[in-house]
Amino acid sequence: MDIIFYHPSFNNNDWIRALRQALPQANIRAWTPGDNAHADYALVWHPPVEMLKGRQLKAVFALGAGVDSILSQLHAHPEMLPESIPLFRLEDTGMGLQMQEYAVSQVLHWFRRFDDYQALKQQAKWQPLEEYEREDFTIGVLGAGVLGTKVAESLRQWGFPLRSWSRSRKNIPGVTSFAGGEELPAFLHGTRVLINLLPNTPETTGIINRALLNQLADNSYVINLARGVHVVEGDLLAALESGKLKGAMLDVFSREPLPSDNPLWAHPRVAMTPHMAATTRRSEAVAFIAQAIQRIERGEAVSGRVDRARGY
Numbered sequence: 001m002d003i004i005f006y007h008p009s010f011n012n013n014d015w016i017r018a019l020r021q022a023l024p025q026a027n028i029r030a031w032t033p034g035d036n037a038h039a040d041y042a043l044v045w046h047p048p049v050e051m052l053k054g055r056q057l058k059a060v061f062a063l064g065a066g067v068d069s070i071l072s073q074l075h076a077h078p079e080m081l082p083e084s085i086p087l088f089r090l091e092d093t094g095m096g097l098q099m100q101e102y103a104v105s106q107v108l109h110w111f112r113r114f115d116d117y118q119a120l121k122q123q124a125k126w127q128p129l130e131e132y133e134r135e136d137f138t139i140g141v142l143g144a145g146v147l148g149t150k151v152a153e154s155l156r157q158w159g160f161p162l163r164s165w166s167r168s169r170k171n172i173p174g175v176t177s178f179a180g181g182e183e184l185p186a187f188l189h190g191t192r193v194l195i196n197l198l199p200n201t202p203e204t205t206g207i208i209n210r211a212l213l214n215q216l217a218d219n220s221y222v223i224n225l226a227r228g229v230h231v232v233e234g235d236l237l238a239a240l241e242s243g244k245l246k247g248a249m250l251d252v253f254s255r256e257p258l259p260s261d262n263p264l265w266a267h268p269r270v271a272m273t274p275h276m277a278a279t280t281r282r283s284e285a286v287a288f289i290a291q292a293i294q295r296i297e298r299g300e301a302v303s304g305r306v307d308r309a310r311g312y
């Protein structure tokens with residue numbers, strides 16, 4: 001079995017060593033331009049078209065959870081990967097825990113009013129503030145897939161009212177499920193903290209816009225952990241100015257790195273991180289991919305297959 005590997009920034013040697021340990025029977029090599037030799041599987045992130053084009057692969061594995069970049073590449077170059085070759089993505093592989101850490105720490109930061117205390121500290125003011133009530137702190141998770149479910153589950157132990165929004169109805173204990181566009185207004189009504197974990201698809205681009213933000217509770221908060229294009233930045237800034245939003249924590253941006261003249265940098269109630277909410281963890285990802293390849297080889301079903309028509 002031949003496997004080719006390409007990632008523009010990972011340490012190829014470390015990955016190939018780990019893959020060889022997990023799949024000792026396979027011949028695994030880093031793909032370099034001009035390599036047209038046989039391959040059964042390709043493991044990729046932002047692959048050049050020529051790496052995949054014309055190959056008779058059994059499957060391609062994306063080395064991340066979001067497949068929007070490879071799907072947009074496929075849109076421009078459909079010849080890169082025929083529909084008959086399955087594309088898989090990473091499911092959790094350590095990203096769930098990272099998202100939980102991020103979301104819980106930020107929700108508690110706002111719930112305990114550390115943002116306000118930080119502002120008071122700047123003015124050298126010693127001033128205990130009124131506490132927020134848990135029941136006024138409804139958390140709504142946009143996207144109840146692998147990562148959204150993990151995040152909702154981790155917030156449950158803190159006793160906040162929880163709800164999720166997805167395409168299909170979910171049954172996550174302690175989390176009220178809203179499904180489909182017609183239930184989005186009910187999901188938003190009363191939501192105080194909105195956490196985005198949707199995939200980037202034509203239906204979700206720009207979803208966090210003025211109309212959506214206006215339906216949230218007053219003095220609400222947004223955490224964007226998914227993709228920058230979900231948020232209409234001008235509408236977010238306007239909602240911060242109007243008082244509809246009290247704060248935003250952003251990990252992802254329409255343009256990354258975020259240009260230095262973007263007004264989000266200077267906004268006192270916007271916190272941000274450089275697309276690091278959840279990174280691909282080598283050992284978990286290798287274990288996931290190795291197990292999936294073994295299952296494919298045995299003719300068994302494998303989860304994580306991307307539905308190219310749906311876009312995730």
Ligand SMILES: NC(=O)C1=CN([C@@H]2O[C@H](COP(=O)(O)OP(=O)(O)OC[C@H]3O[C@@H](n4cnc5c(N)ncnc54)[C@H](OP(=O)(O)O)[C@@H]3O)[C@@H](O)[C@H]2O)C=CC1
Pocket residue numbers: 065066067090091092095142143144145146147148165166167168169180181197198199200201203204225226227251252275276277278279312
């Ligand atoms: N910032 C970072 O570091 C990282 C960001 N990400 C981002 O997180 C995203 C989510 O990952 P993951 O949880 O694994 O993805 P999943 O595919 O498991 O979950 C996606 C969820 O979104 C829902 N959804 C999709 N389209 C719609 C729609 N039109 N209306 C309502 N709900 C919709 C799905 O509904 P249903 O269940 O009904 O299909 C599903 O619940 C990734 O696509 C990626 O962009 C991922 C990793 C790291």
Ligand SMILES: O=C(O)C(=O)CO
Pocket residue numbers: 063064065066067275278279280
């Ligand atoms: O896996 C993903 O989709 C990511 O965004 C990793 O940073």
